[in-house]
Amino acid sequence: MIMSPENLLHIILAILTFNFLLGRIMQFLTAQSWKKSAIPEEVQGLYDDAKYEKSRQYHSEGGKVGLIRRSLAFFVTFAFLAFGWYGWLYVNCLAWVSGSAVGAGLLFFGILGVLSSIISLPFSLYNNFVIEAKYGFNRMTLGTFFADLGKGALLQAIIGGGLLSLLIIVFEQIGMHFWWIGWSVMALFSISMSGLYVRLFLPLFNKLTPMEDGVLKTKIEEYAKGIDFPVTKIFVMDGSKRSNKANAFFSGLGRQKTIVLYDTLIDKFDDDELLAVLAHEVGHYKRRHIPIQMVTGVLQLGLVFGLFQLVAFGYGDLIASMLNLPAINLPVALLIFGFMYSPLQLITGYLSSSLSRKFEYEADAFAKETSSGEALASALRKLSVEHLSNLNPNKFVVSMTYSHPPLWQRLRALAKN
Template sequence: MNIYLIIILGSMLAGFVLTTTVSQLNLHALDPALPEQFKDVFEADEYARSQAYTRAGARLDLVEEVLGIIIVPAFILLGGFNVVDMLARSFGLDSIGTGLIFFGLLFLINDLAALPLSLYRTFVLEERFGFNRTNARTFALDKLKAWVLTVAIGGPLAGMVLWFFEATGPLAWLWAWIGVTTIMIGLQYIAPVVILPLFNKFTPLPDGELRNAIEALATKTGFTLSGLFMMDGSKRSAKSNAFFTGFGKKKRIALFDTLIEQMSTEQIVGVVAHEVGHNKRGHILRMTAMGIAKTGLVLFLMSLFLDNGELFAAFGMEQVSIHAGLIFFMLLYTPVALVLGIAAQMLSRRHEFEADAFAAEATGDPEPLISALKTLSVANLSNLTPHPAYVFVHYSHPPVLARIKALHGLKGN
C-alpha cells in the first residue's frame, strides 16, 4: 500500500481518536457542583444550563468529526481529487487558471458540505440556548461576502504562489514566502478599515465615562489608540467579546455592544487593559513572527513534495501538477500541523496569563478583570471545569478558574 496514503489516512484517524477522546474526557469532567468562586454570580439553574450547552456542543462536534472521518477518506479513496482535477482541466485554461479553478471547486465542495451543520449550529443549537440573533438574510449575506473575499484575496494569493513555484526555480518557496508574508502584513492594516466593516458596523465609542476611562488607561500605559469602537456583535449573537486589531499607529480596540450592555465601566476597563497587555508585552508581534516562520517552513517542505509521483499516486491522480501538490502536501502535513498547533496553544495560554497580570498592574487592582471574567463566563455559558487534556489540545485561553486563581495570587502580593 502507498506509504503516503497510509500516513495521511493514519494521521486523520489519529486526529479523530485524539479529538473524540479528549471530548469525552471533557464531558466526564463536568462537575454539577458550582465552583465556589462563581456562587456570587451564577444561579444553580443557569450553571446547569451552561453544562447542557457544553454537552450539546460536544454532540454536534462529534457528528462533525464522524462525518469528516468518513467523507474525506472516501473522497480520497474514490478518486475525488482526480475527478475535480479533470473537471478543472476541461476549461482549457493555462496551468495557473486551472489551478485556481481546482482550488475553487474544492473550496466550494468543502463549504457546501459544511453548510448543513453550520445552519444547525446557528439556527438550532445557538437558538435553543438563547444566543442566536442571526436571521436567514444575514447568514446568507455573510456566506456570500465570505465567498467574494475568498475570490478577491485568496485567488490572487493562490495564483501568486502557483506562479512562483512554476517560474522561479529551486528558490520558489522563498519568493512565495516573501510574497505571502507581504500580503499577510498588508491585510493586518487593511482588515480593520475594509474587511471587518463588511460584516459589522463599527461606531466610534461616544464621549462619556467609559471612553474617558479607557483613554485614561491608554495614556497611563503609553498605548496610542487610532480608534475606539463599539461593534454591533448583537447582530449575530448574544455572546460578548472585545478584540484588538491593527499595527503601528493603526491600533484599534473594538468592544461588542453586548459587552457594553453587560459590564460596568470598571469591568470593561479591565478587559481593555488585558487587550492592551497583549500589545505592550509583545504578544502580537511574537505570534505574527511565529506565523511568518511557520509559513516559511510549510512552503519549504512543500517544495520538496510538489513533483512526488508516489504522493500523487496515493490520491489516484492521472497527472502531476503544482496545484494538486499544494493540497496533497497540506494533508500529508496534518500531524505536524497538529503538534505545532498544540505548541501555539500553549504559548497563547501563557500570553493570556501575562496579559492578565498586565491588566491587574495597569488598573492597580485585579478585581475588575476577575469580575469581568465571571460576567463573561456567565453570559457565554462557559464550561467552568474543562478537562486538562481538552484544554491542552483545544484551548487558546487558560480555563477561567485558572485565570481567576492567578489573579487572586497577584492580589495577595
C-alpha cells in the same frame, strides 16, 4: 522498504483516521469533565444547579452536532482519497479549462470549497438558529446569515483566488525556489491583514460607530494616556446583530491603534470592568505579544513552505502516481501535504496554544497592575456565565487546543499578590 503509491496512500489514510479519532477522544474527555464534583474552588458557586445544567446541555448539544458534521466530512475526505477522486477531479478541471494550470487550480479548489459548504451549511444553520437561539445567544436573521456567507465566499474567491493564482505561477515557473517566494508572499499577506482588517474587511460585516463623548470614553482616553498607549480611534461595533456574546479588541500596526468594543460588552459591564478588559487587551501590546506572535507565525509559515518544498519536489512523482495524475501540480500537492503535515501541526499547535496561554496570564497581570484585578476577575466571571463556559475543562484538551487558560486558573493567578 521502498515507498510505493499504495503505501503512501495507506499512510495518508492512517493519518486522516488518527486525526479523526484523536478529535473524538478529546470530545469524550470534554464530556467527562462536566462532572460537578470536580469543579475547582475558584469557580464553585458561579453557576447554580439550573445554570450548570444549562451550560452542560448547551455544550453537549453543540458537541453532538459537531460530531455528525466532522464524521461526515471525514468519510467524504476518506472516500475522495481512497477512490482517487481528487486526481479524477483535477484531471477533469484541467480539461475543462483547456490545460491552464491556474484555471484548473482555481476550479479544483472552487469545487472542493462548494462541496465543503454544502456539507457544512445544514449544520451551521442548525447550530445558529436552533442551538444558539435556544440558549439565548443567536440574534442573527436568515438574511444576515446568507449575506455573511455570500460576502465571505466573494472575499475568499477574490483574495484566496488571487493568492492561489500567484503561487501556481511561481510553482510552475520558478520550481525549486518556490518555497522562499511563497513564504515571502504569504508572510507579507499575513502582516498586511493585521493592519487592514478593521479598516477594510470588518466594515463589510459589521457597523463601526465612533464612541460618543461621555464618561466611559473619557475614562478610556485617560487610561490610555496614563500608560502611553497610542489610541487614535474608539469604535462601538454592533456585535448584537449576530450574537448576545460580548468581546473587545484592538487592532493596528505601529502607533496607529484602534479600540473596538462590542455593544453587548457596553450593555452588560460597568465602566471599571470595561476598563479592566481593555487593560488586558492593552497588556498584549505593552508586553509585545503581538509582534512575538507575528514573528512565530512567520517562522511557522517558513517551516510549512520548506517542508512542502521537500514533499512536492521529493515525492511529487509518487503523489502524482498515487492519484493517477500525469505530473504533480500545486493544488493537489498542497492538498496532500496538508494531510501529511497534520501530525506535526499537533506539535506546533500545542506550542502555539501554550505560548498564547502564557501571554494571557501576562496580559491579566498587566491589567491588574494598571487598572483593577478585582474588576477584571468580575468581568471574567460575567463572561464565563454569559457564554455558558466549561468551568473545568480537561487538562489534555486545554493543553492541546485552548488559547486562553480556564477561568479558574486565571482567577487563581489574579488572586496572588
